[in-house]
Every structure is written in structure tokens, then in C-alpha cells.
């Protein structure tokens with residue numbers, strides 16, 4: 222792999238997942254996923270969030286794209302999960318290990334950490350239900366880095382790409398906070414301190430077992446608790 226690569230910072234959207242960033246690097250530079258993994262492999266650190274993809278040298282990748290991918294991702298992970306955390310919980314408990322994608326966003330090469338958050342069931346930008354199954358063979362997809370001889374992460378059964386780049390590259394559509402249309406997600410992001418304190422007091426004992434949870438009902442419970450106090 223060359224030391225200088227084709228890369229533009231304005232290809233990145235807000236809350237973009239590391240999965241999506243690695244896919245863009247590979248597509249833009251015609252690198253296979255296994256070449257990328259080989260070039261950036263490092264001893265796996267289990268203290269890293271699985272959302273960063275363990276076993277990759279994140280500092281080396283950041284250096285290559287001149288972007289603080291790890292700290293930006295951790296900021297998003299913390300921002301979404303911190304008010305849900307009980308003393309026994311870990312931020313990763315609130316994110317799906319199965320991969321969820323939006324049909325619209327995936328056509329523009331974009332995948333968001335929001336899609337992996339257990340309290341987000343629909344794309345905050347398009348209000349489309351998020352999907353977990355391959356659009357061709359219906360196999361359930363996992364948030365993982367498969368070392369495959371293809372430029373994009375793909376279904377392990379039928380090889381259908383998960384994200385499509387050819388319609389967008391090199392002018393990727395980017396999403397900003399002002400593109401968020403989901404009122405529930407905006408309410409979560411703009412939650413005031415009193416609501417946050419109530420949320421912190423709620424325990425989610427079965428969160429590790431569940432795929433997706435209903436954000437609207439949590440927001441409703443909080444507003445009811447606030448109203449009655």
C-alpha cells in the first residue's frame with residue numbers, strides 16, 4: 222500500500238462509523254479489505270470498543286487520513302450511551318453487534334454509529350427502518366471486518382456489497398446534524414439535565430440480550446416521571 226493515498230476529509234459525515242470510513246479508504250484506493258487489514262493490523266486490544274474494529278492500528282490509520290477517527294468515534298459512542306449507563310453497564314452493551322444499515326444511506330457509501338445504537342430503529346436522516354439482512358440473499362449481517370479479497374465489505378454468503386460507492390465517489394453526500402429528521406433522536410441529543418438525571422436512574426437489565434429497543438417509550442417514561450415529581 223502506498224504511503225500517500227487518495228483521501229478527502231469532506232467525504233466524512235457526522236457520526237460516520239469506522240466501518241464506513243475503512244470502506245471508503247479501500248474503495249477510493251482500490252485496496253482489498255484483506256490488504257487493508259494486513260497493512261494496518263496490530264495486536265487486538267479488548268479494551269477498544271468493537272465499533273472501532275479490534276486488531277487494527279488506529280493511530281496509523283488516523284495518520285494516513287489526518288483525522289482523529291478514534292476520538293471522534295468514542296465521542297459519539299459516549300454521547301449516545303452515557304446517560305443510559307448503569308454502574309454495571311459498558312457502553313458497548315448499548316450497540317448492536319449485528320450490522321444495521323439504511324437503504325438510502327448505504328447507496329451513498331455511508332454507515333452511521335447511530336445505526337448500531339440499540340435505541341435507534343430507523344435512519345435519523347431518512348426515517349427508513351434500519352435493516353440487518355443482505356438485500357440479495359437475506360443473510361443476517363454482522364458489524365465486523367471480514368478479511369475478503371474485495372474492495373468493499375460484503376455479505377459473506379453472496380458477496381453483495383453492504384455499502385455502494387460507485388454512485389457517489391468521488392463526491393460523497395455528507396450528512397450534518399441539521400439533516401437529522403427523527404424527533405426522538407433530536408430529543409435524545411438535546412435532552413436537558415433533569416431528563417438526563419432521570420434516565421441515569423433507570424436500569425436496563427436485559428440490554429445485553431436485546432437487538433433494538435424503543436427510544437420513544439423511554440422518552441415517554443422519562444416525561445411521565447418528570448411530570449409526576
Ligand SMILES: [Zn+2]
Pocket residue numbers: 323324325326327344345346347348349
Ligand atoms: Zn439513511
Ligand SMILES: [Zn+2]
Pocket residue numbers: 355356357358359360376377378379380381
Ligand atoms: Zn447476501
